[in-house]
Amino acid sequence: MNRINKKLNEDKKLLSIYFTAGYPNIDDTVTIIENLEKNGVDMIEIGLPFSDPLADGPTIQASSTAALKNGMTTEVLFEQLKDIRKTVNIPLIIMGYFNPMFQYGVEAFCKKCQEIGIDGLIIPDLPVDVYHEEYQAIFEKYGLINVFLITPQTSDERIHYIDSISNGFIYMVSSASTTGAQSGFGTVQTEYFERIGKMNLNNPQVIGFGISNNETFTQATQYAKGAIIGSAFVKHVTNNGVNSIDTFVNSILN
Amino acid sequence: MKYQDNIKNVAALQPDYLGFIFYEKSARNFDSESIPDIHEAIKKTGVFVDASLEFVIDKINKHNLQAVQLHGNESPEYCDDLKNRHAKFVSVSHPLEIIKVFSVKDEFNFNRLKPYEAVCDFFLFDTKGKHPGGNGYTFDWNLLNHYPSTKPFFLSGGIGLEEIEDIKQFTNSKASKYCYALDVNSKFEIEPGLKNIEALKAFKKNLSEVLDYKKEHVMNYNVNEKGYYGEFGGAFIPEMLYPNVEELRQNYLKVMAEPDFKAEFDKLLKDYVGRPSPLYFAKRLSEKYNTKIYLKREDLNHTGAHKINNTIGQILMAKRLGKHRIIAETGAGQHGVATATVCALMGLECIVYMGEIDIARQAPNVARMKMLGAKVVPALSGSRTLKDATNEAIRDWINNPVDTHYIIGSAIGPHPYPDMVTRFQAVISEEIKWQLKEQTGNENPDYLVACIGGGSNAAGTYYHYLHEPEVGIIAVEAAGLGVDSGESAATSVLGKEGIIHGCKTLLMQTQDGQITEPYSISAGLDYPGVGPMHAHLAKTGRAEFMAITDEDAMNAGLELCKLEGIIPAIESSHALAIFEQRQFKPNDVVVVSLSGRGDKDLNNYIEYFKI
Known part of the structure; x- marks a missing residue:
């Protein structure tokens, strides 16, 4: 069983953290992953930086630009991660935009992920129908879970379609926004969380966008299996480097 | 088709479509439980006559149909509903092909097609007769000389072995320009619904040459239902x-x-x-380059x-x-x-x-x-x-x-942006057609020339000529300091297939798939990608792509000022610069899209020429 599915079966609320690979320094990737696991994070999204991250707000844009300047590439990331499974056991997901994967070759990319021990991918600009038609067979061949996003504007019909194509979890974007734009949830969001909760989907949901502290994490996980923190963590390493990851994770969980 | 073995035998001849009639009043009504397995490249087509949408969707689901031929009085709304229901209940990713049938006798009012343009994939022209199809005689194909659309159509109605010579003649005529497929039925039947395999074989053999030619040349440069131009x-x-x-x-x-x-x-x-914008014969410029240059004056538009x-x-x-x-x-x-x-x-x-x-x-x-x-x-x-x-x-x-x-x-x-923007800009080529006809007697130029950044003025300039093979299309990109200088925006040369701003196209990028920054002196041409239609025109060879440097563009801009009293935008100057690099015949009619005026570029001109 894929590590993601196993993790989703655990009887607890999950904390997933996103970071941009190669940021703040090119060689921080492995340190960040190991520290996150050590401090009790359940799942990690490794951001493969892209020059034009359409769905991201200023924080992740800036970290992506900096990471590329630092020399991060798909090749470099795979090289950094080649021994990651010797030290890390939690699910690892690569999150990135489609063009770098497309240039690497989708099949070659998936094959490499399997070799390294990557469990899944999140590709915001690969639409579900294109995935379904052209790439699903490849992902499945290499045992990778592809995670799709839904938003408050996604129709019920489309949510069911996405649910039928998914085999891990559904990434529930908390509000109509790019990453890092929200602070706190109002009734509009909680109503949306409730609405999705009542749909009895096959895949559990994990909420992302707008989770930044213990309060929002607790609030989100009332309605979903887990929550993802991205921009807030990237901000934290921008300000504090990679040495105080424990402080950040503790502030979320406790 | 009706009988299982007969279906398999016809499928072995590899037609592009195979039709099954779902109309109880027809002697050919398909009432078997299932269609035998046939090659997936053959599109299973359901033929319906004023059936309810539920009935059609049910048959599509049951028999895995990829296309429908509508032979009754189905309205445009009906077609649209069918498409939407198909997307909802059958498949989002494999849209249904809708072929709407029109019966033709001695005359046909082509205005009837208009409301169906947006909601059908093909038209089919059949002979008007007693029954909805299968009457066994042809109509006057010359009527199709007046076909006003660019939508590919099926030719149908009484086509048999005896019509082979007529078909050959037809495929060489203007009327067949958008003819996409031949639809045969009753003339190849032993009895209704039972096809004569030997006759079909002979038909296919005799026509293979023209059919292959058509396949190759009736290239579709328009967007398809899923938003793709080719790949x-x-x-x-x-x-x-x-x-x-x-x-x-x-x-x-x-x-x-x-x-x-x-x-x-x-x-x-x-x-x-202020449209129509003038189509201006540039006399002195034409004299200099010994050809006939017409400028489409988009620079005279408001803004x-x-x-x-x-x-x-x-x-x-x-x-x-x-x-x-x-x-x-x-x-x-x-x-x-x-x-x-x-x-x-x-x-x-x-x-x-x-x-x-x-x-x-x-x-x-x-x-x-x-x-x-x-x-x-x-x-x-x-x-x-x-x-x-x-x-x-x-x-x-x-x-x-x-x-x-x-x-x-x-x-x-x-999608749909590239197509929508192109259709709004298509007013440019719509006007060129009648303006050129007025001025030269012929609506087709020998060449159309336009500069390309993302490619909206070019798309509009080409649109109504894309399927006129005798009209050459020239796309002019910005070479910046030179295509190999590292400071360029010549996407068709330097770009690779990739994804930018929501579409798959040719794109300037690093080996790692990071999008790079192009360079051109012209701020309207320095986009790292190119519209997907143009990527398709480049890939298929329909358009000839040229790259013009800053220097050549600036000189061409200044030349137009002196020869014609028109200060062009630097973008448009790129299109004008091709005359220094490419020979045209004295009688060639070359229409250049003068996409913008140069007021906005005065500072650039001043600095560049130290005016």
Whole structure:
């Protein structure tokens, strides 16, 4: 069983953290992953930086630009991660935009992920129908879970379609926004969380966008299996480097 | 088709489509439980006559049909409903092909086709007879000389072995230009529903040459149902954008086909933009290059460029969709000004994203936008130019999914944008056709020339000529300091297939798939991608691509000033520069899209020539 599915079966609320690979320094990737696991994070999204991250707000844009300047590439990331499974056991997901994967070759990319021990991918600009038609067979061949996003504007019909194509979890974007734009949830969001909760989907949901502290994490996980923190963590390493990851994770969980 | 073995035998001849009639009154009615397994490349086609949508969907599901032929009085709304229901209940990813049948006798009113343009994939012309199809005699194919559409059609009605010579003649005539397929039936039957395999074999053998030729040459340069031009296009968008883009996709053709919309669009183009723009025979320029050069004067439009054709169309679209907040990206500021202009005209809120670096370089256009009431927001991310302004506009749209319309300025972006922008700009080639006919007696030039950044003026200039093989298409890209200099925007040469701003196209990028910053002296041509239609035209060889350096463009711009008294935009100067590099025959008629005027570039001209 894929590590993601196993993790989703655990009887607890999950904390997933996103970071941009190669940021703040090119060689921080492995340190960040190991520290996150050590401090009790359940799942990690490794951001493969892209020059034009359409769905991201200023924080992740800036970290992506900096990471590329630092020399991060798909090749470099795979090289950094080649021994990651010797030290890390939690699910690892690569999150990135489609063009770098497309240039690497989708099949070659998936094959490499399997070799390294990557469990899944999140590709915001690969639409579900294109995935379904052209790439699903490849992902499945290499045992990778592809995670799709839904938003408050996604129709019920489309949510069911996405649910039928998914085999891990559904990434529930908390509000109509790019990453890092929200602070706190109002009734509009909680109503949306409730609405999705009542749909009895096959895949559990994990909420992302707008989770930044213990309060929002607790609030989100009332309605979903887990929550993802991205921009807030990237901000934290921008300000504090990679040495105080424990402080950040503790502030979320406790 | 009706009988299982007979179906298999016909399928072995590898037709492109195989038809099954679901109409009880027909002697050929298909009433078997299932269709035998046939090769998946053969499209199983259900033939219906005024059937209920439920009945059609049921048959599609039951028999896995990929296409339908509608032989009754089905309305455009019926076709549209069928498409939508198919997407909802059968498959989103494999759209249904709809073939609408029209019966022709001695005459045919082609206006009947219009309402169906947006909702069908093909037309089929059959002989009008006692029954809906299968009557066994032909109609006068010369009627198709007046076929006004570019939609590919099926030719049907009484075609048999005896018609082979006629078909050969037909395929060489103008009337067959959009003929996509031959539909045969009763003349190849032993009894209704039972086909004569030997006769079909003979038919296919005799026609293989013309059919192959047709297949190769009836290339479709228009967008398909899923938003692709060949392998380019599509909609690679984050889920957050899906509702907005889908709303547009479902509505744009419908809205554009509404008589009210057309009337309002045409009126504004005439009274506000100043169309038709003149087609001007450039006598002295023609003498210098010993050929016949006509300039399509888009520079004379209100706001000084072709951009306004599209913004007028899109602002009307936005209003029809109930949007009251407009966003746009701009590079040099031309599209920003054109958007701010139409927002002022309609009293809508306008936000224009512009790279921080471009804001500094293009102060007069920034001022224009502000005077017109727009808010200009600097794009501070990435390289702080056009592509980043586009990213920022897309991010804004993600954050404002309900009340906002994004007016993209070029023939780029996720489907349906490239097609929608192209259709709004297509007024350019529509006018060229009648203007050229008026001036030369022939509506087809030998060549069309346009500069390409994203490619909206080029798309509009080519649109009505794409399927006229005798009209050469020349696309002019900006070579910057030289194609191999590292400072260039010649995407067709330097680009590789990739994904930018929601579409798959040719794109300048690193080996790692990071999008790179192009360079050209012309701010309207330095886009790292190119519209997907142009990528397709490059790949198929339909268009000849040329790259012009800064220096050659600037000289050509100055030359037009001196020879014709017209100061062109530097973008358009690239198109003019090809005459130094490429020979044309003295009798060649070459139409160049003069996409914009040079007022905005005065500073560049002044600095470059030390005027």
